[in-house]
Amino acid sequence: MDQAYHIPVLAGELIEALQVKPDGVYTDCTFGGGGHSRAILSQLNNAGKLIAFDQDQDARLNVPDDPRIIFVPHNFRHLQKFLRLHKIETVDGIIADLGVSSHQFDEATRGFSTRFDESLLDMRMDQRQELTAAAIINSYTEQQLHKMFEQYGEVTNAKTLAKTIVQQRQLVSIKSVNEFKNAVSSVVKGNPNKYFAQVFQALRITVNDEMGSLREMLQQLPSLLKKGGRIAIITFHSIEDRMVKLFFRNGSFEETATDSLYGTKPDSPFLIITKKPILPSTAEITANPRSRSAKLRVAERK
Incomplete structure (x- = not known):
């Protein structure tokens, strides 16, 4: 091992x-x-x-x-x-x-961790599947995003976060960890590391069902x-x-x-x-x- x-x-x-x-x-x-x-x-x-x-x-x-x-x-x-x-x-x-x-957290290319700014929002445990975190961020409705962050991340301002994502994705590209963090930086509450850990948890749970x-x-x-x-x-x-x-x-x-x-x-x-x-x-x-x-x-x- x-x-x-x-x-x-x-x-x-x-x-x-x-x-x-x-x-x-x-x-x-x-x-x-x-x-x-x-x-x-x-x-x-x-x-x-x-x-x-x-x-x-x-x-x-x-x-x-x-x-x-x-x-x-x-x-x-x-x-x-x-x-x-x-x-x-x-x-x-x-x-x-x-x-x-x-290993999944530490492998930058997998996009599981908030530490690697350049990595793509992937988060697939099974690389054979289609759905990625970037696809969710760019295609889910505001209501779907709100429910996901609230339910699976227990994010305190899940509704505001969902609204911000939907607004920002029309203006800027959101494909990497860094692009995502920048897009939602104005609504981060409390400790940013803890906040993004909860947000990423919700994305990971959803990507991998x-x-x-x-x-x-x-x-x-x-x-x-x-x-x-x-x-x-x-x-x-x-x-x-x-x-x-x-x-x-x-x-x-x-x-x-x-x-x-x-x-x-x-x-x-x-x-x-x-x-x-x-x-x-x-x-x-x-x-x-x-x-x-x-x-x-x-x-x-x-």
Whole structure:
């Protein structure tokens, strides 16, 4: 694994929670630098198997030369489809680390980071797809932009920002990080770094349909996990965390109120292992500041 590519977050806690069986079949939905995958492989014997997914073609370079691993270069929303292609119906455990890899942030040409002014507004995790951040900035309606920044970035002045973008794109080119920053500089609120981090987060989530992918993946879990199999998911912001928490609790994305009089509870297919999410230690945050917002939730198939 290339440590510079991505430092695995909550690796020890995740492996402990997964309770890896030496001859089990496991899936890593977000291979990245391969840190979590290698930790699983270290627990498997020769009969064990790991299927690793990653839609970013750069991740393929990190795949170890190990006959126990199968690499699938696609988004984890296609989990069941590709497991079946490999003659796998059910697995003993599934992990997903929903953070953007350090490599993606640090690779200037990918346009994920606000640090590289000259880079194009790209943000595609899968370079095969059409939609880029620049396309969203230049084609979304004011209403669509407003909703996106409000919902996925929790940007305080999302409405003003959307209006400014629509006005500015008629006057100037907005294709690079720098052009975008200049175009909206008059409406930046508070700390510019924090502000643009939230704006870029909203763009990245939309470009890669991260919420749609997560929703589709979660819906496949009940039929993919063996009884007693575990799912461990690391999230990095509140929207993802709410989705995961809700699905583990209810087996759906509907908020189901518990009826205290009749004792009705949602019939979830999962037993929740982590009543509260596991957070990184102070030592881990010091060593890897990007881990500070990570939350690990674990559930077991009933």
